[in-house]
Amino acid sequence: MRKTREQAKEDNRRALLDAALQVVSRDGYRARLDEIAERAGLTTGAVYSLFGSKGGLVAALVTDYLQPSYAEIEQAVPADLDLLAAVDAFARYYRRGSDDPAARSELSLQITLLDMAVHDRELGSRLAESVRTQERRLVALFTGRAHAGGAVTERQAQRLVTALRALFVGLTQGVVLGLAPGADEQFFADTARALASRTTLLDPGADPTD
Template identity: 75%
Template sequence: MTRAETKERNRRSLLDAAFQVVSRDGYRATLDEIADQAGLTTGAIYSLFGSKGGLVAALVTDHLRPHYEEIEQAIPAEMGLLEAVEAFARYYRRSCDAPAATSALSLQITLLDMALHDPELGAQLAASVRTQESHLIALFTGRSHNGKAVTSHQAQRLVTALRAVFVGLTQGVVLGLAPGADEQYFVDTACALASNAALVDQDADAAV
């Protein structure tokens, strides 16, 4: 095994261990336990990720990247804005029924708790999420809506609103608190947001 292969294997082992330990212990998770779970030393964590915050931020990226890649595949470039939003909504709703939906929600809640207890870590987590969301903003930018192309600023406003709604609805579905939130409900809610003139059609940059 080459040095690069060993490094990647150790990185993968630490991310998998962090997922297990962080999901269970939240902000109380220690580097010692994560390293022990991975069969490595804390030195490996500092070498590969720089700090506990760096490891947790990498965990968020590792967790989110596959989802954003699947979303990009589910929304072809030729779709208009509302078609794209509908496809996005359907993807999000179907993810609620995935086998890993409960563990994903558990990790999400745990990470929020960690961010509240550690502002520096919270800033790193926010930066990691924003990096992933930039792919969504690019995905919606330029799509046709009401005869115009959606600007980057408009796409950013829309992504912020859609993510907030979908995260809340997903939590409700997984916890059994939103029994009527089926796939069409997700679609209708998302398209209502995307059709709102104040949200999409007005570009704040023009008012500055």
Template identity: 75%
Template sequence: MTRAETKERNRRALLDAAFHVVSRDGYRARLEEIAERAGLTTGAVYSLFGSKSGLVAALVTDYLRPHYEEIEQAIPAEMDLLEAVDAFARHYRRSCDAPDALSGLSLQFTLLDMALHDPELGSRLAASVRTQESRLIALFTGRSHNGNVVTSHQARRLATALRALFVGLSQGVMLGLAHGADERYFADTACALASDAALIDHDAGAPELRGSE
């Protein structure tokens, strides 16, 4: 095994171990236990991630990346904005029934608790989320909507609103608080939100939807 392969193997082992320990213990998670579970030393954590905060931030990126890759695959480039939002919403709803959905929900709550206890970590976690969310913004930018084209500024506002909507709805589904919230409900609610001109245009400093060329 090459040095690079060994490094990636150790990185993967630490991320997998961190997922289990952090999901269970939150901000009380101990690096010693994470390293021991991975079959490594705490020195490997510092060498690969710099700190406990660095490891947790990398864990968030590692957890989110495949989800955004799946979203990109679920939304073809030829769709207009509302078709893309509809497909995104249905994909998000299906993810609530995935085998790892509950463990993912547990991790969400745990990371929020950690961010509240450690503002510096909170900033790093937010940066990790924004990095992945930029892929969603790019996915919406340039799509047609009512004869116009969505700008990156408008796509960013929409992505923020959809994230808040879907996180809340998915938590409700998994906790049994959103009865009847099936794929159609997710899609109809998201498209109603995306269709609202006030959501897309309401910003004194924001550019208006540019006309299609």
């Protein structure tokens, strides 16, 4: 059966993302568009047509890389849990990922992408927006959950997600590199719960007695 134009476009997009993952993982910010296109069996013109630029391709790669994990998180954290129970479930899910056979290669890719962002400010902005877009799903996941006699606001959920991201990225690096002995699921959960305390969720300048 002959492919439709949309099917061919999606196949080309997928081929470029797969090729970009291989080349970017190896070469970082030195990754060349012509090699990516060649690996995908396409031309550099296809990259510009589908993604607009090298930065657009890498940003799409980040989104493609993150999207499945965020979808899994939404499945791992049931909607009927209060905030602390939801954070506990999220932390345990995140810790289990550190034991995945692919965890070391995923860490390598994360470091490579950070290096690219440092060397290219425009690309760094694109990568940051790609991550923020995915993190909005986490904000939605925590917003409205019961906590301390009320419901978590969107702003509070945003502050919590920012803190949890920093915590889990650091702890996961420690686990993968052997620098965090004893950081098991319970440790992840206990530390995340501490971050989700009422004090952490307060907006700057708020009166903690309110």
